[in-house]
Amino acid sequence: MDLSAIDPARTGLLIVDLQNDFLDPKGAYGRGGQKSDDIAALPARVLPVAEALREKGGWVISTQFTLVPGKGGEPFISPHLKELRPFLAKGDFCPGAWGHQLVDLLQPADLTVEKVAYSAFFMTRLEWVLKKAGIDTLLVCGIVTNGGVASTVRDAHVRDFKTVVLSDGCAAFSRETHERSIGDLSTVSKTMTCAEAQAWIEGL
Template identity: 70%
Template sequence: MAGRFDPATTALLLVDMQNDFLHPEGAYARGGAKAVEIAALPAKLKPVADAMRAAGGWIVSTHFTLVPGKGGEPFISPHLKQLRPFLRKGDFAPGGFGQDLIDELAPADIKVEKVAFSAFYMSRLEWVLNRAGIEHLVVGGIVTNGGVASTVRDAHVRDFHVTVLSDGCAAFSPEVHETNIAALKSVAGIETCAEMIGRLTA
């Protein structure tokens, strides 16, 4: 991305940086679904979030949600149930600890629940971004090949300008992460966290 941008119309979009994914007492830690690269993200993204706030930009967080049905039992897509059989009642529940943004990156100016990989799918994300006057999304979070890639591509077709933080995203495999970062170059700018902080503090 060349030149300066207006922080007032820019948001750091934190994709699924939630307790149930990242906290030691969260669902994924309980199920043993962890990766060093994912665990390192809060420390990498916090300086970006701090710089975005200081520059007058927005912090927007997406929150993967398991919607509870009768008796509180969550609706879990078949592919997710097969991939993460440890998920249970109470995980990623609306308004719960597990669904919330991790403390290191809080608070967010806007929080949006999501039920699929893309944060735009059947959500209010596009509506609130438009109402807030946000035109540029700086994206970090998890996982690169899931929520990040799907959300970035959907943002692109909605004419948002997108910058992906190459070291502000992670997957369960470094190879999968790198492959997807390379693939996103056709629809987004790619910068490091340090480069973005430089733009925000220039």
């Protein structure tokens, strides 16, 4: 990928699942005792990249994990997720709720897409809105590196989007898992740190 040829106005910062229910102590994962200092540090690390891209006319896109409510508001939860996260309950990751929203530090997003699985492309309108906005390059950050980030990057790759994974703009619940995933993703995507991405954008 020739970084000097990238048009920032056709570039999007794709923020995967940096939501209150994942990151805030009052959110679903905080109440369930699932927290990570590496994950909590991401919004502040990603913010300068978002600001630099906005300044150059680029886009900020938030993909938001969603538990779709059914009858009586009870969420549809996949069996594997229920087994991993038995604390998930009614109202968690519910569309329109505080917990479902992008964390305050990174708001507002220019585009917001609900997602129901690891990949932000699976059964969503993401590809459609990216093409409508003229976006052909994605800087990907968020959580978790081996889950939503990895699946989304690989799906973007097969759809011919140019991708850059922000290596320290992503995190997992294990640093070893994160590092291994970044290594794996380097076979389909360019990787760089948030500071490197900020400097690159500012130089375009």
